[in-house]
Amino acid sequence: MTTVIFVHGTGIREREYNETFQIIEQKIHAQRPDIKVSRCLWGELGAKFNDNRASVPLENATLALSQGEEDADIILWGQLYRDPLFELRLLSLKPIEAKNPFGEEPGDILQSHVASFTPGLELQAKLQEAEIAEVFEEARETVIRSEPYHQALLTVTESDLSEYYPPIARAILAQAMLISEEQEKFPPVLTDAKLRDQIGELLTLALGEAELGLIGWLLKPLVELALPIGTNYVKGNRLEVTDKYSPVPGDILLYQTRGEKIREFIQQQIAQAEPPVVLIAHSLGGIACVDLLVQQQLSQVELLVTVGSQAPFLYEINALYSLEYGQLLPEHFPEWLNIYDLRDFLSYVGNKIFRDRVQDVPVDSRQPFPRSHGAYWTNAKTWEAIISRLP
Structure with missing residues (x-):
């Protein structure tokens, strides 16, 4: 044998x-x-540390990151792995148009879809395969309670409503992956890009009739914005950084x-x-x-x-x-x-x-x-x- x-x-x-x-x-x-x-x-x-990390200085430290020239979606996921709300923060920077005082706002429609949808059988099966089904609801709640999400809703218009579903889907998915890592779990979706993208598309369709892929408003500045945000990604307790990277x-x-x-x-x-x-x-x-x-x-x-x-x-x-x-x-x-x-x-x-x-x-x-x-x-x-x- x-x-x-x-x-x-x-x-x-x-x-x-x-x-x-x-x-x-x-x-x-x-x-x-x-x-x-x-x-x-x-x-x-x-x-291993033999003297309880006695060699580590306790000052704050910054870990600078650099990003090579990669495809836009890979750069995007590089940011989402670090900050699941990355795209929503960008969307919140869009100008806020005048509101209709007599009708339902597009942001309210969007929030209703995101808060009330139920994963279908195909999406639920993929979440199980990806081993993030147990943390999915927690991830969705974390996203819809976040300040970047609510700020992004203020910028939605009727003409671009469907463009917001993919970034929200990616935020929920990235948040579920982050929760799993924080729980010291290592589901296959962390490294399987094909499985990740399948879930992203199914989740986008479940949220509403949406245009898949990167929305035009984000695509152009994405690479430029990714670099400076990444530079100050890790800034905090030196012991935590040492434990993670040493x-x-x-x-x-x-x-x-x-x-x-x-x-x-x-x-x-x-x-x-x-x-x-x-x-x-x-x-x-x-x-x-x-x-x-x-x-x-x-x-x-x-x-x-x-x-x-x-x-x-x-x-x-x-x-x-x-x-x-x-x-x-x-x-x-x-x-x-x-x-x-x-x-x-x-x-x-x-x-x-x-x-x-x-x-x-x-x-x-x-x-x-x-x-x-x-x-x-x-x-x-x-x-x-x-x-x-x-x-």
């Missing part, structure tokens, strides 16, 4: 690993039920200096598995597996799959632990499949740098960075590349 072992990357929590593992197991068993999928959770060996660089630094325990742990999982073995390794996990397979001749490993990996980059700058730049991969090194995403700035290609010993396969998550770095597992192209190569 072939065994697939999932080796995770940096800064992952046990709960997040387990949920990702379940996705991987389901994707493989859907087409290859004969394969055993095994865990390799080395996170306990990763970086696991990733911390794990990398720890691995580069004392990575032998992590490699030994992976080797133990391989030894306990029934051959032939396939390693599916994400991010830093891919670096560790490359180092291990360069140093050790593990004949039971027939295939290495690296996903969002930095191993080729480290080799090119002569920072890969196991192999100096200019040295060739050893003959015993197994077949190597490397999956990357051009929107994932932590993924690299290896075919040219490792002299045709690597097969690079691109996928497109349609997600902005950094969410693109974790979006491989819900991408059909990822599994098309992997399943066809399993022993």
